[in-house]
Every structure is written in C-alpha cells, then in structure tokens.
Amino acid sequence: MPQAGLEIDNVSKRYGDVVALSDMTFEVRPGELFGFVGSNGAGKTTTMRIALGVLAADSGEVRWAGEPITLSTRRRFGYMPEERGLYPKMKVLDQLVYLARLHGLSVNEAHRSAEDWIARLGLKARREDEVQKLSLGNQQRVQLAAALIHDPSVLVLDEPFSGLDPVAVDVMSQVLKEKTAAGIPVVFSSHQLDLVQRLCDRVGIVDKGRMVACGTVDELRAGAPADLIVHAPQAPPGWAAGIPGVSVVSEEDGRTVLRAGDDVDDQAVLKAALATGPVHEFSRRRPALTELFRNVVTEEGVR
Incomplete structure (x- = not known):
C-alpha cells in the first residue's frame, strides 16, 4: 500500500x-x-x-x-x-x-x-x-x-x-x-x-x-498569552499589581508568575522588579500543553 x-x-x-x-x-x-x-x-x-x-x-x-x-x-x-x-x-x-x-x-x-x-x-x-x-x-x-x-x-x-x-x-x-x-x-x-x-x-x-x-x-x-517568570527574593507581595497590561498568576517565596500580553514592555516589568531589590531570574515562558488545554477548554465552556 x-x-x-x-x-x-x-x-x-x-x-x-x-x-x-x-x-x-x-x-x-x-x-x-x-x-x-x-x-x-x-x-x-x-x-x-x-x-x-x-x-x-x-x-x-x-x-x-x-x-x-x-x-x-x-x-x-x-x-x-x-x-x-x-x-x-x-x-x-x-x-x-x-x-x-x-x-x-x-x-x-x-x-x-x-x-x-x-x-x-x-x-x-x-x-x-x-x-x-x-x-x-x-x-x-x-x-x-x-x-x-x-x-x-x-x-x-x-x-x-x-x-x-x-x-x-x-x-x-x-x-x-x-x-x-x-x-x-x-x-x-x-x-x-x-x-x-x-x-x-x-x-x-x-x-x-x-x-x-x-x-x-x-x-x-504561540497563540496563547505568555507568562513572565520573575524571581525577586526581596519583592513584597503585590509588587506587580500596578503594572499596566500585567496580571499576577501566582506569588510564592519571591517567585512571581505574571500573565503579560505581547504588547507589554518586558523592560518596564524588569525595572519594577529591580526597584524591589535583586532579580535572580527574569524570563518569558509560553504555557505548556497542560495549561493550554485547561485554558482552551475553560474558554469554550464559558462561551
């Protein structure tokens, strides 16, 4: 065949x-x-x-x-x-x-x-x-x-x-x-x-x-919103709440996961993080398939 x-x-x-x-x-x-x-x-x-x-x-x-x-x-x-x-x-x-x-x-x-x-x-x-x-x-x-x-x-x-x-x-x-x-x-x-x-x-x-x-x-x-991973050990809780276009996904032990649109200026977020003290990690990450699946199914469910 x-x-x-x-x-x-x-x-x-x-x-x-x-x-x-x-x-x-x-x-x-x-x-x-x-x-x-x-x-x-x-x-x-x-x-x-x-x-x-x-x-x-x-x-x-x-x-x-x-x-x-x-x-x-x-x-x-x-x-x-x-x-x-x-x-x-x-x-x-x-x-x-x-x-x-x-x-x-x-x-x-x-x-x-x-x-x-x-x-x-x-x-x-x-x-x-x-x-x-x-x-x-x-x-x-x-x-x-x-x-x-x-x-x-x-x-x-x-x-x-x-x-x-x-x-x-x-x-x-x-x-x-x-x-x-x-x-x-x-x-x-x-x-x-x-x-x-x-x-x-x-x-x-x-x-x-x-x-x-x-x-x-x-x-x-690629079609999903990216997350910013910020490890700023001295940052107080809620330090990123006022950054335009950014929402806080999680905060724990100085490690913050932020949901940011593609139009968000990474450098503005980094500047805000550095204002709290040293930054040990700053990276952009697309969601894994597990999270993407959860987001897609949830979005479909509320339509």
Whole structure:
C-alpha cells in the first residue's frame, strides 16, 4: 500500500438528545504522530470507533488515501482500544497468533510476527501466561502487540500509555516513532499531556464533540498569552499589581508568575522588579500543553 493519510471529514454522531460529535474534522498525515486530547466524554473514543467502523456516523465521512474506508482497507488498520480487547484466559502467544491469522497472515507469518513483538515489547518470559495473570502494564503491552501484529498501514490508539511504567513508555514511544518514520499515520489519545507535547507532530484538542484547536504544539502555544517568570527574593507581595497590561498568576517565596500580553514592555516589568531589590531570574515562558488545554477548554465552556 502507498503511504496515505487518514481524514475525518465533518463526522457527527448523536445518541438521542446527546451530541457525541459535531462536525468533527481533522487529518492525520502520512508519517505523522497526531495527539488527540480532551476531557472524559469529549468524543475521542467515539471518533476512533467511527474511524475503525465499530460505530456508524450519522453524517460525514472517514477516508484513507482519499477514498472512503472499506472492509478491505479497514483490515490494514491497527487499533488499540482503551478497554482491554483481549481474551483473558488465552495465552499471550496463542492470542497474538490468533489475531494475526484474523488479519490474513499465514500460520508461519503469524508465529514469526507474534514472537518478534513479544521479544520487542519485553514479554518473552510471559509468552505462555494467560493474559488475566499479567499486570495491567503487561496487558497493555500485549494490547499494543495485537495492534501491530499484522504490520498495519494506519495506527489508531486509545490511551496507549495508560498504566505503563517509565521503561514501557519509552519502548512504546520508540515503536510509534519508528512507525511514523516508515510513513504510517498514527493517532493516539492520552490524558498524559506531557507525553503528547514531547512526542506529537500535531495536537487536536476536543471539547464537547468538537475540535476546538488543532496544530503543532508551538503553533498552539504561540497563540496563547505568555507568562513572565520573575524571581525577586526581596519583592513584597503585590509588587506587580500596578503594572499596566500585567496580571499576577501566582506569588510564592519571591517567585512571581505574571500573565503579560505581547504588547507589554518586558523592560518596564524588569525595572519594577529591580526597584524591589535583586532579580535572580527574569524570563518569558509560553504555557505548556497542560495549561493550554485547561485554558482552551475553560474558554469554550464559558462561551
């Protein structure tokens, strides 16, 4: 299959009076790692299930390589659900071979692929264990192996880092980077926004079934107000309250975080800080994705 992108085009879904998705639109480009973030119930899982054909959309379309998804092309997708989609009493190796066979691999291909992923994901010592006897983290590794077992052309992963220890997070991160380096579009949802910020090429923020912000982390941060970090140990509380265009976010132990617009003169703020005594730190910082997400969702909620 040629390298191709995944398109979610104006997809809507209702459950009675509840709007699960409203004109959801975004694209995951070939070789792109796309982070899909939102609060619980925002519509992330519904979007993924529609992309996989598990749910039917009320309107809109999902396309891969510019064409509507069919049963044949859907077999080329790798899906990792948030809830465990494994047979608890089945052994790890047997389960992966079985799932690979369902995707059309021969017996030999299925065994080879299963053994490769078992080794790669650190499961060799547990290959003959029943899934229900594994820790939640190891179950998550098996779930990832199940999504990768058939060498998919698209990866859709719902909370893949949930329950993983730091070593497993590093392994999974490396696997996802390798897949995107091979031209595969990868979309994953996560509440671990530090990971999303570190790994993803672009991020989509979802709220109440709508895409409310989408772009690279730098693009999203560039549109947000910057904070000024001032460490002035001798500054009295409220020293910055009268500076035009500046609001105090926090003050603690001489360290003040100020919210300042782009038109605020940094030097005027520095001059005010120096008037209180020595300044040990003075820097401008754009908000991290965690704070940006909180701000975007809060702003949407009050509209």
